[in-house]
Amino acid sequence: MGEEERAAGIQRYIGVDVGGTNIRAGVVDAEGRILGEARRPALAEAGLRAAVARAIEAVEEALHNAGLTVADVEGLGAGVPGAHRSAEGITIYSPNFADSRGVPVLPPIREAFGLLAFMLNDVAVQTLGEHRFGAGRGYSHMVMITLGTGIGGGAIIDGELRVGYTEGFAEVGHMTIDPDGPFCECGNQGCWEAVAARDAIVRRAVTRIQHGRQTAIAEMVDFRLGSITPALIGRCADEGDDVAIEVLEETGYYLGVGCANLIQLYNPQALVIGGGIAQAGRRLFEPITRTVRARAHMVPASTCRIVPAQLGDDAGIIGGSVLAARELSRHRKEAREVAAPEEQPQAVETRSEMDREQEPGL
Ligand SMILES: [Zn+2]
Numbered sequence: 351m352g353e354e355e356r357a358a359g360i361q362r363y364i365g366v367d368v369g370g371t372n373i374r375a376g377v378v379d380a381e382g383r384i385l386g387e388a389r390r391p392a393l394a395e396a397g398l399r400a401a402v403a404r405a406i407e408a409v410e411e412a413l414h415n416a417g418l419t420v421a422d423v424e425g426l427g428a429g430v431p432g433a434h435r436s437a438e439g440i441t442i443y444s445p446n447f448a449d450s451r452g453v454p455v456l457p458p459i460r461e462a463f464g465l466l467a468f469m470l471n472d473v474a475v476q477t478l479g480e481h482r483f484g485a486g487r488g489y490s491h492m493v494m495i496t497l498g499t500g501i502g503g504g505a506i507i508d509g510e511l512r513v514g515y516t517e518g519f520a521e522v523g524h525m526t527i528d529p530d531g532p533f534c535e536c537g538n539q540g541c542w543e544a545v546a547a548r549d550a551i552v553r554r555a556v557t558r559i560q561h562g563r564q565t566a567i568a569e570m571v572d573f574r575l576g577s578i579t580p581a582l583i584g585r586c587a588d589e590g591d592d593v594a595i596e597v598l599e600e601t602g603y604y605l606g607v608g609c610a611n612l613i614q615l616y617n618p619q620a621l622v623i624g625g626g627i628a629q630a631g632r633r634l635f636e637p638i639t640r641t642v643r644a645r646a647h648m649v650p651a652s653t654c655r656i657v658p659a660q661l662g663d664d665a666g667i668i669g670g671s672v673l674a675a676r677e678l679s680r681h682r683k684e685a686r687e688v689a690a691p692e693e694q695p696q697a698v699e700t701r702s703e704m705d706r707e708q709e710p711g712l
Pocket of ligand 1: 524536
């Protein structure tokens with residue numbers, strides 16, 4: 351590679367998405383295009399340390415699949431569930447994984463590739479992806495939530511991702527929505543995710559079936575109620591099943607209550623809803639929007655668009671590349687500020703081995 355290309359910036363990054371089920375790695379260019387990717391099972395019960403080792407394999411394979419080597423990328427960004435001391439690359443905690451506390455995530459990655467590497471909460475990273483290349487494009491104020499086994503969140507305020515003092519602003523799923531509601535795994539009662547995430551949705555269907563309601567949901571799982579999923583309920587609702595429609599209606603109500611709260615708190619232009627459950631589509635979005643209109647007044651509902659996410663499963667790896675690009679740009683800006691003004695062009699140009707090995711000063 352010529353010095354000129356290096357000076358202009360390689361502008362390819364690796365995004366890593368550590369999920370509860372899969373670990374994905376992708377090589378992503380500056381336009382958000384995935385040039386090559388690979389995945390490994392998360393095997394959460396085997397712990398996060400082992401998952402990081404598999405993430406390193408996935409990165410190697412993603413580079414291979416893109417026909418590139420580590421010299422062809424500028425840096426790496428990873429999304430990992432939970433809260434972290436991200437500058438050190440160590441988890442504070444990470445739900446799902448057996449050994450979630452104090453696990454070094456970035457040190458082994460930096461050692462394996464000699465790359466500058468960065469990490470944040472998984473939904474914060476997805477928020478960066480949706481903001482730069484997805485449903486949040488062009489908005490300076492955006493909140494994202496993801497609906498799945500839990501509810502995660504991220505916020506862009508004045509064009510900048512905000513994460514909070516202990517990088518805890520992802521935990522919108524644990525704001526109390528129903529003070530007397532079901533207990534949550536976090537120890538609180540009536541958390542948003544305890545009334546509106548996966549298990550709550552399935553519970554609504556199961557309760558109705560146990561009360562003798564006739565529904566296609568039960569028939570489709572041969573009355574094995576443990577096999578009911580939100581996706582199945584969504585399909586039944588599309589076919590006009592009354593119970594399925596009620597379940598999504600009630601879930602949408604609780605989602606709408608939380609969304610109205612977030613709109614009061616963050617005054618966003620857009621509230622982006624992602625995650626598998628969001629694929630239930632209008633049957634869920636209609637009650638969400640209706641509830642927000644009924645409840646959001648001081649910051650009016652009309653000021654905020656509620657839209658589905660656009661990047662789907664790719665939000666994590668694309669967001670990882672955005673994180674890497676953002677942090678590398680900060681890193682270089684700091685380097686330029688240290689350099690004398692007349693040396694500026696040179697400071698921009700160099701990305702020496704010393705830069706690569708240096709721990710990022712976040
Ligand atoms: Zn909770």
